[in-house]
Amino acid sequence: MISESPSPKPLLMQLGVCYYPEHWPEAQWIDDARRMREIGLTRVRIGEFAWSRIEPEPGQYAWDWLDRAIETLHAAGLGTILGTPTATPPKWLVDSMPDMIAVDRDGRPRRFGSRRHYCFSHIGYRRQAARITRAMAERYGHHPAIVAWQTDNEYGCHDTVQSFSPAALAAFRAWLAEHYGDVAVLNRAWGNVFWSQEYRSFDEIDLPNLTVTEANPAHWLAFRRFASDEVVRFNHIQVDILRAMSPGRAITHNFMGFFTEFDHHDVAQSLDAVGWDSYPLGFLDSFRFSEDDKLRYARQGHPDIAAFHHDLYRGCTRSGRWWVLEQQPGPVNWARHNPAPLDGMVRLWTLEALAHGAELVSYFRWRQAPFAQEQLHAGLLRPDNAPAPAYAEAAQAARDIAAIGPMSDAVKSVALIFSYDSDWITTIQPQGAGLSALWAAFDAYSALRQMGLNVDILPPDAPLEGYKLCVVPCMPVVPDKLLAHLDDFKGPVVIGPRSGSRTADFAIPETLPPGPIFPARVVRVESLRPGLIHPGQGWAVRRWIEHLETDAAAELVADDGTVACWRSGNRRYLAAWPDQDLLAMVLRTAARDAGIKTVHLPAGLRIRRTGSHVFAFNYSTETIAIPDDIGGKLVLGQRELAAAGVAVLKL
Numbered sequence: 001m002i003s004e005s006p007s008p009k010p011l012l013m014q015l016g017v018c019y020y021p022e023h024w025p026e027a028q029w030i031d032d033a034r035r036m037r038e039i040g041l042t043r044v045r046i047g048e049f050a051w052s053r054i055e056p057e058p059g060q061y062a063w064d065w066l067d068r069a070i071e072t073l074h075a076a077g078l079g080t081i082l083g084t085p086t087a088t089p090p091k092w093l094v095d096s097m098p099d100m101i102a103v104d105r106d107g108r109p110r111r112f113g114s115r116r117h118y119c120f121s122h123i124g125y126r127r128q129a130a131r132i133t134r135a136m137a138e139r140y141g142h143h144p145a146i147v148a149w150q151t152d153n154e155y156g157c158h159d160t161v162q163s164f165s166p167a168a169l170a171a172f173r174a175w176l177a178e179h180y181g182d183v184a185v186l187n188r189a190w191g192n193v194f195w196s197q198e199y200r201s202f203d204e205i206d207l208p209n210l211t212v213t214e215a216n217p218a219h220w221l222a223f224r225r226f227a228s229d230e231v232v233r234f235n236h237i238q239v240d241i242l243r244a245m246s247p248g249r250a251i252t253h254n255f256m257g258f259f260t261e262f263d264h265h266d267v268a269q270s271l272d273a274v275g276w277d278s279y280p281l282g283f284l285d286s287f288r289f290s291e292d293d294k295l296r297y298a299r300q301g302h303p304d305i306a307a308f309h310h311d312l313y314r315g316c317t318r319s320g321r322w323w324v325l326e327q328q329p330g331p332v333n334w335a336r337h338n339p340a341p342l343d344g345m346v347r348l349w350t351l352e353a354l355a356h357g358a359e360l361v362s363y364f365r366w367r368q369a370p371f372a373q374e375q376l377h378a379g380l381l382r383p384d385n386a387p388a389p390a391y392a393e394a395a396q397a398a399r400d401i402a403a404i405g406p407m408s409d410a411v412k413s414v415a416l417i418f419s420y421d422s423d424w425i426t427t428i429q430p431q432g433a434g435l436s437a438l439w440a441a442f443d444a445y446s447a448l449r450q451m452g453l454n455v456d457i458l459p460p461d462a463p464l465e466g467y468k469l470c471v472v473p474c475m476p477v478v479p480d481k482l483l484a485h486l487d488d489f490k491g492p493v494v495i496g497p498r499s500g501s502r503t504a505d506f507a508i509p510e511t512l513p514p515g516p517i518f519p520a521r522v523v524r525v526e527s528l529r530p531g532l533i534h535p536g537q538g539w540a541v542r543r544w545i546e547h548l549e550t551d552a553a554a555e556l557v558a559d560d561g562t563v564a565c566w567r568s569g570n571r572r573y574l575a576a577w578p579d580q581d582l583l584a585m586v587l588r589t590a591a592r593d594a595g596i597k598t599v600h601l602p603a604g605l606r607i608r609r610t611g612s613h614v615f616a617f618n619y620s621t622e623t624i625a626i627p628d629d630i631g632g633k634l635v636l637g638q639r640e641l642a643a644a645g646v647a648v649l650k651l
Contacts, residue, residue, distance in 0.1 A: 012406065013354045015398050016043030016081070016362035017380060018326060021069035022053045023369060028385075029069060032366065033076035039380075039391065040398025044073050045325060045362050048083025048153040049115070051132060052090040063139055074145035081252070081325075081362075082146050084136060084238055086129040087153035088115045093128060100125040102163035105209045110160065114373065115153075119163040120230040121171040126237060133238045134245070141246030148250040150325065151238045154277065155231050155253065161261035162227045164207050175226045177202045189505040190218035217428045218506040224424045228262035232270075239270045254325040255316075257283045257309055260427075260438055263420040265459045268316035273359065276313045277326035280305045280349060285335040288434055296604075296620075299342040300644065303606045303619035304446040306349055310356035311445070312418070312457045324353050326364035329390035330378025338376070344644030346390040348617055350397040351646050355608040355615035357410060363394060400636055404648055408611035413454040413596060415467040416445055417475065417482065425476045425502055432527025432544055432577075437474040440496055440578055444473040447583040451591065452599030452607050452630075464489045468594040471587070473578060476502040478517050486517065486571075492590040493571045496578050497546055513546075518573045520550030520566065534558035534576075539585050544577035556585065599627055605641070616647040 017036060021029055036044065046069065047054075055061055070080055094100065094112045102110040102119040110117050118125050129152075140146050155161070162168075180186040183199050192198045197216055199205055208215035208223050235253065242251055250272040255264055257279060268274045280301025284294060293302055314322045329346055331338040346363075353361045367381040368388070380391045422437035430436065441457070448455045448471070456467070460482040464470055470489055473496040475482070486493055500514030501522070512521040524547040534541035536558045545562060552568035564576040565586055572590060576582055591598050601607065604620025607630060614632050618624050618641040626639045632649025641647055 012401050013358055014042045014360045015040055015350070015394060015401070016045060016360055017041050017366045017394075018045045018362055018364045019073075019366045020049070020369075021046060021072075022050050022065065024367070026065070026068065029072045030076075033073050033078060036078060036366070037076050039395035040402075041394070042077070042079060043081055043147065043360060043362060044078045045081040045083065045150065046070075046073075047136075048085055048150060049088045051085035051088055051093075054085060054136070055090070055132065058092055058096070061135060061139075070140065070143065070145050074143075078145075079147035080145045081148040081150055082136065082140060083150040084129075084133045084152055084242075086118075086132065086151075086238070087157075089118055089125070089128070097122075097124045099166065100128075101165070102160055103165040103168075104159070105162065105164060107164065107210060110163075114158075116158050116160045119165045119167050120161070120227070120234045121163060121165070122167040126234065129234070130237050130241060133241045137242055137245035141242070141249075146246065146249055148252055148273070149242045149246060150275065151235055151242075151251065151253045153254060154256055155235070155267070156259060156261045157256060159261075161231060162223070164209050168227075168230075169207055171230065172207060172223060172226050173202045173205055175229065176205060176222065179222075189507075190216055190222075191507060192216065217425075220428045221421075221424060221506045224261075224428075225421075228266065228420070231262040232266045235267050236270055250321075252323060252325065255313055257305070258287050258438065258442075260420050260423040264313065264316045265420070268313075269318075271317060272319065273321035273323050274313045274317045275323040275325035275360075276309055277364070278306050278309065278324050278349065278353070279326070279328040279332055280345075281328060281339060281341060282332045282335040285337050288439065298337075298339050300345055300604075300619045300621075301349075302446075303604060303617070304442070304449050306352055307356060307449065307606065307608070308442055308445050308457070310353060310358065311455055314357060315457045315459065315462070320357065321359055322357070323360040323362070324358055325360075325362050327353075327361050329363045329365075329380055329394070330388055331376065332378070333374050333376040340378075340389070342621065342644045343389065344393065344642075344646075346393040347397045347400070348619075348644050348646050350394070351400060351615065351648075352608070352617055354401060354404070354407075355610070355613075355617075361397075363390065400646075404613070404636060407613050410456075411454050411609045411611060412456065412466040412468075413609075414448055414456070414469045414471060414591075415462075415464050416441060416448070416455050416457050417460055417462075417470065417472045418457050419460050419475060419477075419479075421477055422475050425506065426474060426498065428506075431525070435527065435544055435577060437476070437498075440474040443578055443580065444471050444494075444496070444583060444587070447578075447580060447587050449606055450584070450601055451588060452601055453591065453596065454609055461485075467491065468596050469590055470494070471590075472496060472499060472517075475499040475517075477504055478515060483516055489570075491570065492593045494586060494590050495571060495573045497544055497574055497576065499573075514573065518550075518552070518566075518571055519568050520548040520552055520573060522546045522575075523549050534560055534562040534564075536564060536582075539564070539581040540579075541576040541582070542579050546575040548573075548575055556582070599629060601627070612651055614649045614651065616641060616649070618643060618645045 637647030
């Protein structure tokens with residue numbers, strides 16, 4: 001293979017597409033590549049599901065077809081993002097070591113016949129994953145067409161992070177021994193005197209599934225941390241090989257939406273760019289949005305779904321480099337209901353990624369497959385090779401990106417702190433339906449976006465320099481680094497419920513929550529059934545309330561005397577669950593204290609500010625006027641934004 005360095009980082013966001021040459025007649029490849037270039041695509045993602053074609057028999061590689069596919073794309077001026085195929089181990093490999101498959105929470109084996117049928121902890125499969133990764137890197141590591149590598153595909157998809165296999169059990173016991181050293185230490189940390197759960201050795205500890213009633217929450221938390229570490233370890237194996245054998249190429253992985261089964265911050269530390277797969281309509285239908293929102297935004301997606309993940313995954317890597325590796329181009333096949341996007345939405349989603357700093361948006365997929373599991377998943381082309389609606393929108397987005405030109409970095413405004421540990425804790429022991437840290441973070445993010453503010457979603461150890469307001473929606477375990485950063489932070493801080501409520505081993509702190517993050521003691525908590533509310537003036541306490549002993553000032557008091565928000569110095573503590581009306585009240589006040597100008601945006605309108613441009617996006621089905629106090633010279637669109645319209649103003 002020819003040795004040549006990849007092209008330097010482009011000034012403008014690249015557009016790409018996911019392509020499966022093994023699905024199509026080879027005679028069609030040249031025309032596909034030509035059409036990709038004609039509409040402005042420059043990147044093609046291939047290979048992540050092709051193990052059975054790359055290695056049809058054990059140790060017998062069939063590189064010729066992949067060589068020709070890569071050369072065809074390269075000749076057309078397309079850079080290749082090459083995926084390692086470890087998400088789909090072939091049948092002969094599964095048959096050679098049947099115990100490599102994962103086991104689900106109910107004890108059922110995850111058998112061959114779809115994908116992601118491996119256990120992260122299986123040593124034999126790790127060796128096989130390393131072997132195929134090394135073989136691909138040897139073949140293509142210095143090829144001039146290869147601009148990046150993707151490890152595996154969607155770690156954890158189909159509920160596969162946690163495996164309850166014999167391999168996982170052995171690895172979990174070893175992990176516990178490493179972390180606790182002595183089983184007596186573990187017994188004390190977990191409170192195993194409760195219900196006679198004490199162990200005499202690490203070898204007595206089982207996995208936390210299949211218990212009569214709920215397992216010890218500390219046991220579950222340890223298992224979830226272990227399972228996350230197994231994903232990190234598995235990813236590192238491939239990254240280390242690719243880093244050594246294909247220098248100069250970016251390494252990425254495609255994370256998913258509203259998915260917290262492993263710590264993305266930890267996995268991202270070994271990546272050059274974090275990728276994620278954006279399916280706004282599928283996510284709207286599949287997750288806990290209201291029925292009103294599911295109807296109102298059925299063809300657009302909730303206005304904050306894509307942006308939330310853009311900002312979450314940008315914050316996972318210290319480099320700030322992030323990509324959309326799969327962008328929904330039409331109806332998907334996997335949600336309960338799968339409408340088509342409103343005309344213009346594929347273009348809008350693309351330009352919104354640009355506004356949030358994406359280096360790449362790659363559409364999934366080039367052509368709709370007429371066979372197998374994803375027949376009803378739309379692509380840029382129909383199965384008969386005719387353009388689907390998104391084909392023209394992708395071409396328009398390419399022209400728009402060129403017209404907008406280079407931009408400066410986003411304006412820093414609000415830091416929102418989120419940890420995966422927090423979501424695990426609130427999921428293991430929710431104490432009330434739907435009260436998880438992930439959704440507390442999303443609701444806070446959405447409330448801030450409705451005020452026209454830029455939001456960066458940061459891990460707890462991230463520095464806060466340059467931000468004017470810090471929001472900690474729900475942080476049961478408060479790390480020392482976060483405490484130190486908050487002590488140095490001079491702007492307003494808003495802290496949500498359940499913060500400081502647990503030790504690292506899932507116990508209530510001896511001094512009671514919330515600990516040093518706020519001067520108070522939570523002496524009682526309640527989760528409230530629907531209809532059981534404490535109304536205030538334009539807001540209400542719903543779902544959750546904490547009763548505090550504190551010298552802090554009661555800032556928001558319900559009509560019956562229930563305190564929803566306390567204030568001490570520059571910190572506010574929300575004792576109630578952060579529902580939208582309460583959040584709007586508290587966050588607008590905190591933004592005013594921070595000297596941040598907010599905007600009252602019409603429903604469905606969102607903006608994003610960089611140092612040089614302001615972007616406006618209309619997620620509604622009606623025409624919306626951009627508010628007069630958002631200034632700048634129009635370089636794209638109009639101030640009267642039609643449905644799915646985008647406007648860009650240069651400052």
